[in-house]
Amino acid sequence: MRYFLVFILSLLMLSAVCSAQSYERLYVVQWGDESLAEINLATGNVTAHAVDLGYGCNDICISGSRIYVANSLINTLQEIDAQSNHTVRDLPMVGGLNPYSVASLNSDTLLVTHFRSNNVLLIRLSDGAIAGRIPVGIAPEGIVVSGDYFFVCCTGYSQQGYDPGTVHVFNRGTLLPVDTLQVGLNPQFAAVDHRNRLHVVCTGNYSEITGEIHVFALSDLQRDTILAIGGTPSRVSFGGGYAFLAAGGWSGSGSVFRYSLESLQLLNGPSNPIQTSTGAYDVAALPNGSFFISCSGADVVEQRDATGGLIRSFLVSSNPGYIALYRTDNVQNTLKIYDKDYNYMCAYPNPFNGVVNFKLHSQNVMHYNINIYNKVGQLVDRLSVPAGTSVIQWNSGARLGNSLSSGVYYVTVPGFLNADILKIALIK
Template identity: 35%
Template sequence: MKRLLITALILGITHSGQAQIPKTLYVVNGLAETLTKINLEINTVTNHIVALGIVPNQVVVKGRKAFVVNSISSNIQKIDLTADTTLGYISLGEGKNPWNIALTDSQIAYVSNFSANSLSKIDLINDSVLGEFPVGQSPEGLVYYNGKLYVCNTGFNPSDFSYGLGSVAVFDPESDSLLTSIKVGKNPQYIKPDFKGRLHVICTGDYFSVFGQAYLINPQTNSVIDSLPLGGTPGQFRIAWNGTALVAAGGYANSGYVYSYQTKTDSILHDSDNPIAVNLGASDVAVDRLNQGYVACFSASTVDRIDTQGNLLDTYLVGDGPLSLALYDPRPNGDASGDFNISLADAVLLVNYIFKGMNIPGSLAYGDCNCSGSISLADAIWLVNYIFKSGPLPCEF
């Protein structure tokens, strides 16, 4: 072990550059049609840094770029986060009403087209549309996981505003073909993986007689394995590293609502009977590796910072109608030491944590290279394989 430590110090192998942007939360202001940034290191808010398109619906951050889905403009807006400027637009064509975007790598992404019942495949570097594929009725949320795309088909019928059968389409981006469809509850809107290799689908219900549920899918068998009754009208959600799912659930009268459940035990913590109270109109949630949640409160024009127990930690005043959040963290996953680089020293620190109880600064989550929700020797091996054998990067969550 001493020899390994000395070798790490001598080699000083690193695989990422110095951070140029602080830990920052980016906020789509839906009514203002602008982007806000919140510097989470010094707690400052800068509103309206970039003008967005008509009816912006989602922001996704990848590296030092942001991608915004502009629904009525029917385009993807590319933003340089180092300069807070728009780099360009990728037009999807008329009548698409794009809803969400998922990146399969740094160049290729897929966009769900709510009105066209399709997926658009786009090239983020060459600003081009590579294809469009039917996927199901009124698709919304989607996620890229283990080489497949999983797309929530809400079943919404624009002719009579009813909801038909909800499903999750399984799409193969290698062949650009639909593999199968998984039946779930009414109005599935968003989907995310947990740290146990399952997919969680939030079914919002029909806003009248059928209420919210979380469906759990085994992606190995493409089957539903459980469901959790949440009640109300839950929507966007995130799963923190401690396993807590935080679910934005609206609330437009006396307070906004956030539901929560523990994915390690599949037990409900806060549902429609005892929601976490935030400012009005909870529309989206982001989480960081410190197990802190950030809630976009649409009607209050705020972002509330909470812990996973639901305690309010801070409130940030942003632009009108915040509805989508994306976090930029300059500390990469795999950086156990906190020096903003990935090196052999991080693998050594993980080994020392496991066998000697050495401290990992900030949060243990930064050492979870395989996204298992815990730290083990497998994480150190992952780093060694990445550094010396061109293995995959530590996972992102």
């Protein structure tokens, strides 16, 4: 009987390792020595210091054969070739401050949240240009792209504490705002599960207000449930029918929480966490339910089964933080090449009382349309701009009467591929 149990356990461990091998590597951002570690999941070999990163290295995103790391304190996005582990370029985040999280909008565009400037920058990869700036709520952190939408978690943080948390929803195609979801305190991260539900992780205030998970159906953006999970969860990842949450733990042992995606019932929480090495920082789950967890206090990355049993442990360098899985079948080397002319647009006066001027600059002499949308994404007016025109006036009262109310409106110019989405304010 004893040998049979050993045999079964060996098969389970082999299954977990084989599942991990569908991914070739795990990359680990290490903020202790500002480096990127590489773990070969097939061999178990660790390159503890594969690439030098910038000051304040933060979130990591893999798009095709490229790795992108937000260097928050020097305001750059570092692009790394995953085939050679060499830095390709450092992209300055002009127009943003304190880049935090990164997500892929499409094969040629990244979205980067900026914690201190309250906006999202669109980065065009074909030439590294800033393709646009989208104003969002206060202190944005996590960002996730799924289906027709992308979602920005705004923590509401200031020196006075936390305002109520929000998640700003944008149309992935038009980049216009669709909705604002009211959530719990300090929403740091979100992810979409296989049932097309958005899970928003609200960390709380690290004191009397503890963690919650707010779950929304993407079909109608309505809240399904609030899971009062407790503790201070941060990142979430799905696998094997479970959601796993990195939940810190900086003394004694680290903590990972787990809940069922079927019932949305908490299985492992603050009273009975999955215990890991100290400082459980980020989690990446596999389809079989095993998961990787970076343990910043112990300088290791662990692979554990769904109930917490240790499968493998990888010694890295110093304070492992955010992690990302990589496999070559996700590589997309075809980039769409856009016109590289520099375009810009501004509005004055702003705020305005009925009349506003739009100034446009483009190296292409052509006809444009200016589209003006309300805060729910409805088109309220369209201006035709003749070729060669540099300034055009919008008299909202003369064109629309009193139908427009005071508030914020958004302005786009299709064809201005690297121009900002303008936010203008009408005051009556």
